[in-house]
Amino acid sequence: MADGAGGVAELFVSMGKWAVAPAPVLIRTLLGSCVGVVLYDRVAKMGGVAHVVLPDSRGDTALPGKYADTAIPAMIADFERMQGRKSQGRLVAKIVGGASMFQTTTPTLNIGKQNHDAVERILAARGIPILARELGGDAGRRLTLDTQTGTVSVRVPGGADYDI
């Protein structure tokens, strides 16, 4: 964990990883085709970001942060372990990313869209409401979660930060 410009600790989440932290921490990730899943507990002021690469693990347990169906449960388990209680009914979500810069050689292989669909399905199944979505397009995005406020800000290359 590093200190940011404002003296607030910052965590960077790499591709295929996740992080959960109590306030005050800024959690950041950079997204292309991957989807960033933000979970936030307003009461506990605790937040998490998963950097999901693919929708479905198909039983692969080597890199749980890589897949939507393993990363989201793993992140929720971290909330519950750190708080010592069930998170049901306490979490809200925001989702960001899923862009497509290149035409793939397989036209049906729109990973960004598949990731988005999988994340929506998994969050719905767990009853976690999605408060905001910033998805698609053809540019990368920088996502920052402020665990103090739950604010999620997004920046595209050459642009300014905006909240979603």
Next chain:
Amino acid sequence: MSSDGHSLSPLQLRLLGTIFERGAEAGSRALTQWLGQAVHLTISEVDQVDITEVSGLLGPEEATVAVCAMSFSGRLDGQLLLVFSDAAGLALADMLLHQPSGTTIAWTELERSAACETANIVGCAYLNALSAHLPGGSAGQPETLIPGPPEFRHEFAASLLQFAVMEQASALERVLLIKTRFQAARADLDWVLLFVPTPHSLADLARSTA
């Protein structure tokens, strides 16, 4: 070659490095002619990298880079990416326009076009040389590599790498990247050429170098 058909042994990676040096030599000749000064391309890295380590391979993740992306198809499919820091890309425009370094300060249509033309020249030379030196593929496979038109983008370094490796990441835990660096006698060229095959083409490379 490992049982998954995509992992390359150190020996295979060295062999690929030797083959790709041929592409780099052809790129050196083409770029030297295009820029009017000696430029030397060298293969700096041929490696399979864990996807969790990909984000930082072009330097700071949040740095904005300029990229000219060319797809290629034929014997192999994938992406060839000529990546510049902003300063290096703008210096290229000065070099091509015979202006003092520092004259160009923004990416207008002219600078973007100059960057894409440079990518086209070096990319075509590189791919033609690879076509000539790649070991034999499957029967009936086309032998040539056909480049697509380069496309200019400004992107976060980490996001660009994600876009580039996504097809490989969809099938593999580790992705193959072949990185070429540039050196010139009269200028510091902070450029990188990345060769990123699709999973299918990576399997082809693994088979043909086994």
